[in-house]
Amino acid sequence: MPLLVLLLLLFTPPFSLSTPPLPSVDVDLLEFALNLEYLEAEFFLWGALGYGLDRIAGNLSAGGPPPIGVRKANLDPFVRDIVTQFGYQEVGHLKAIKQRVKGFPRPLLDLSAKNFATVVDNAFGEALKPPFDPYANGLNYLLASYIIPYVGLTGYVGANPNLQSSVAKRLVAGLLSVESAQDAVIRTLLYEQLDKKVHPYNISVAEFTDKISILRNKLGGAGIKDEGLVVPPELGAEGKISGNVIAGDENSIAYARTPEEILRIVYGTGNASKPGGFFPNGGDGRIARSYLGKEEY
Ligand SMILES: *[C@@H]1O[C@H](CO)[C@@H](O)[C@H](O)[C@H]1NC(C)=O
Ligand SMILES: *[C@@H]1O[C@H](CO)[C@@H](O)[C@H](O)[C@H]1NC(C)=O
Numbered sequence: 232m233p234l235l236v237l238l239l240l241l242f243t244p245p246f247s248l249s250t251p252p253l254p255s256v257d258v259d260l261l262e263f264a265l266n267l268e269y270l271e272a273e274f275f276l277w278g279a280l281g282y283g284l285d286r287i288a289g290n291l292s293a294g295g296p297p298p299i300g301v302r303k304a305n306l307d308p309f310v311r312d313i314v315t316q317f318g319y320q321e322v323g324h325l326k327a328i329k330q331r332v333k334g335f336p337r338p339l340l341d342l343s344a345k346n347f348a349t350v351v352d353n354a355f356g357e358a359l360k361p362p363f364d365p366y367a368n369g370l371n372y373l374l375a376s377y378i379i380p381y382v383g384l385t386g387y388v389g390a391n392p393n394l395q396s397s398v399a400k401r402l403v404a405g406l407l408s409v410e411s412a413q414d415a416v417i418r419t420l421l422y423e424q425l426d427k428k429v430h431p432y433n434i435s436v437a438e439f440t441d442k443i444s445i446l447r448n449k450l451g452g453a454g455i456k457d458e459g460l461v462v463p464p465e466l467g468a469e470g471k472i473s474g475n476v477i478a479g480d481e482n483s484i485a486y487a488r489t490p491e492e493i494l495r496i497v498y499g500t501g502n503a504s505k506p507g508g509f510f511p512n513g514g515d516g517r518i519a520r521s522y523l524g525k526e527e528y
């Protein structure tokens with residue numbers, strides 16, 4: 232017995248030098264997440280710094296086309312500092328995912344003011360005049376940011392129970408945690424300005440977030456998985472409070488979305504087979520491609 236233990240110890244390396252390949256379901260789910268991480272990285276880096284992945288880590292964009300219409304936002308130093316941190320966090324996320332899966336080049340992203348204005352017009356069911364400009368000032372940029380990391384967050388919650396390997400679970404828990412923290416920071420900064428009117432519209436910050444969340448619920452087509460900053464008390468924590476700085480279900484557990492629901496939202500079409508919105512040519516990776524009829528065999 233002691234001899235056997237000794238032999239085992241001798242022939243078991245102290246740490247493994249190469250990690251085994253991930254199960255294909257894990258690869259697919261991690262690659263799906265890359266789509267959203269690319270979107271967030273470019274939006275935050277450009278918004279804060281006026282340049283994006285091609286300048287910061289060109290290997291991560293891997294030759295994908297440059298994003299449409301993205302630009303530096305007119306931010307005060309406080310918000311710019313926070314958004315710069317978010318941008319670099321997304322670079323880390325892309326690196327961490329690409330260390331585990333092959334991935335794909337950055338998909339074509341539409342981060343133009345026009346695309347955000349379309350989302351906002353759809354949320355209000357009418358064209359705002361002048362059109363909403365995400366890059367005009369810090370408040371508008373935070374409202375535009377409200378549109379983005381939350382979708383990734385619900386996707387990670389949805390992916391988690393389907394992951395098989397502990398390596399992918401560990402990675403997704405870490406990604407989820409930071410995305411969720413970003414969402415909480417954005418929501419808190421907006422919560423401080425709840426009643427403020429979003430210039431030049433006669434619309435409050437609270438109403439903006441409410442309408443955007445309602446739109447996402449509608450596009451997702453799977454009931455309530457999104458909540459604004461002020462909700463009817465039935466939707467607040469324990470059904471007792473209308474302040475809603477963090478979204479969650481009846482037990483304040485984060486909502487989960489499937490990849491299909493996420494595609495319906497980020498395409499803005501309510502249809503995972505019909506690209507548009509932030510992804511004019513659709514997402515990449517096996518899952519997104521399967522809805523586009525582009526499966527590889
Ligand atoms: C890409 O480049 C960055 C910095 O330039 C580096 O830290 C990272 O490891 C590289 N990633 C890959 C996947 O090569
Ligand atoms: C702004 O909206 C409020 C209701 O939200 C309304 O009472 C008020 O009359 C509106 N003001 C203008 C100038 O339209």
Ligand SMILES: *[C@@H]1O[C@H](CO)[C@@H](O)[C@H](O)[C@H]1NC(C)=O
Binds near residue numbers: 502503504505
């Ligand atoms: C979704 O879009 C595809 C491609 O445009 C179309 O064939 C399909 O009918 C649409 N589905 C629904 C439910 O509208």
